[in-house]
Amino acid sequence: MNPVTQKLLKITDTTAKKLEKLGLNTPWEVVLHLPIRYEDETHITPIADAPLGVSCQVEGEVEFQEVQFKPRRQLVVRIRDAAGSRLFLRFIHFYPSHQKQMAEGRRIRALGEIKHGFFGSEMIHPKIRDAESGGLAESLTPVYPTVNGLSQPVLRRTIATALQEVPLHDSLPDAMLQSLKLPHLAESLHLLHAPPPEMTIHRLSDGALPAWQRLKFDELLAQQLSMRLARQKRLEGHAPVLRGDGSLSQRLLAALPFRLTGAQQRVLAEIAADMCQPHPMHRLLQGDVGSGKTIVAALSALSAVEAGYQVAVMAPTEILAEQHFLKFSQWFEPLGIKVDWFSGSLRKKAKDGAKAALAAGETRIAIGTHALFQDDVAFARLGLVIVDEQHRFGVAQRLALKNKGQDVHQLMMSATPIPRTLAMSFFADLDVSVIDELPPNRTAVKTRLVNSVRRAQVEGLVLNTCQKGQQVYWVCPLIEESEALQLQTAVDTQLQLQQSLPDLSIGLLHGRMKAAEKADVMADFSAGKLDVLVATTVIEVGVDVPNASLMVIEHAERMGLAQLHQLRGRVGRGAAVSSCVLLFSEPLSELAKARLKVIYEHTDGFEIARQDLNIRGPGEFLGARQSGVPMLRFADLEEDMALLEKARDWAPKLIEERPDVVEAHLNRWLGSREQYLGV
Incomplete structure (x- = not known):
């Protein structure tokens, strides 16, 4: 972050470094750092009326405070409100300043979720304020994504300063906003950073809120404008005419x-x-x-x-x-x-x-x-x-x-x-x-889900397949993103299979092998000299051995849908009926269950991709951080299809009629990243 920005935001070098860790390098990026949730400190809820499991603010007088040592060291405080209702406050991590703040006889406010505890209703680690030192908040309190060492109060002050200092004039014409029924940008940002007391927390999290719709549209429009301009620039380029004689x-x-x-x-x-x-x-x-x-x-x-x-x-x-x-x-x-x-x-x-x-x-x-x-x-x-x-x-x-x-x-x-x-x-x-058409020699691949406790049966299937003169892939998963562990698993699996199936010739392929070694192993497998190829996920793409009719994938629950579909596509390339066995271990997470259900029920890559998009969202689906495609921070492509289509309709009109608007909008939303969009 440059010194001019630091001075504008009135922050220290330490705070600037913390903001950079959040990817906030300019005042505009700070303004767009929106809350992940809100806390309601605008009114007091009587303890008797406070709902369970929902964040609320109560007020009462401290009538009891004690440091307990069983089952572990903790500070227990009991407050009593004006109606006589009592509530326990429990702190596992505390300091002498907490004990002083909640001394007996002090009137305090506690913000948090009430749960049923051993001694009755309690709040664990609520936010505490002195009830006598100030009035109620005038707006809902935003809670922002942060990093260690950057407190919410410092972040709120910095964002409030940015909102005052950054020009929030509209880059889009009023007539356009009226036709789209969208609010002004400044109005939208102020609402999302400091919502009025009458605005419910549930309403604020609804993407259909006009303020959210405005930010999503601006983001999608910037993307569509940049892509259109990249296309225009490309069409103006001078590439060689590659017309061969055939x-x-x-x-x-x-x-x-x-x-x-x-x-x-x-x-x-x-x-x-x-x-x-x-x-x-x-x-x-x-x-x-x-x-x-x-x-x-x-x-x-x-x-x-x-x-x-x-x-x-x-x-x-x-x-x-x-x-x-x-x-x-x-x-x-x-x-x-x-x-x-x-x-x-x-x-x-x-x-x-x-x-x-x-x-x-x-x-x-x-x-x-x-x-x-x-x-x-x-x-x-x-x-x-x-x-x-x-x-x-x-x-x-x-x-x-x-x-x-x-x-x-x-x-x-x-x-x-x-x-x-x-x-x-x-x-x-x-x-x-x-x-959109497979070659005529492609056969459908039958997918089976098998619990890993039945591994011995799968080994029997491998033996049976090889006895028919066909070949088998046995794929080992990536474990905790560790190439070394993945390699060890593949080595162990090869040894285990060789012991279980001594009559078969079993090869090994992994990413750490030298290029010549990998080429030799693949050549042996392609020539039919190996019955089984134990491999890491390096065989995910590009490998073509028509005689391989069985694919076994260990710990399939750890893999993504695209990867499972790619691996399954390594078989079914010859005339033999082919199968893909997905070995899984329980317990399964909900995400793993969803993935395995999709890959079991579908063979069409486009349908699998659509389901994958629903499960993971566009950023992860594309590997957007790796691909360098600018992440959509606010818009969701499935939910906001209507906004995307409006942005597509408006982009060519603005480029043709209002180049000044286009320039201002792209400068605000993309800045230096625009050079990458045409790649």
């Missing part, structure tokens, strides 16, 4: 052992049309697990190569990047096209050689992880960037790769289907292509 594409199509589906052909035509435009393509290719996105990406890359340009293919994990490298090499090397791969695990000599070939233009296709956008990686003539599982990359990372060329075309791929509401909002600048 010779390489035809040779690859003739060599494939399958024919493209109608959906793949349609999507390819959409991508080809974009790449022929003189402005950069910005397209999202969506397709459910196993729908054939990789061959579409490969054919799109060939168009760029035919036009004389290089292609960068970026994947979030080494194993997925490696799978792409193996596939592209298999398809492209017979065509005489040099494919190289880049990862952090490459030895210096190999890395230097790959970088030199890329800079000289010898390498036409570069495939890798985040290593592709390091500063020392240079392309001779980059024309197309393909980003797989794009939501798993930080936006700054995607920007760094895009900036390796001049206005390059971008194709982003995702097997996590984006529901319509999210596509309308977060991906408003993207053209979307959907592969």
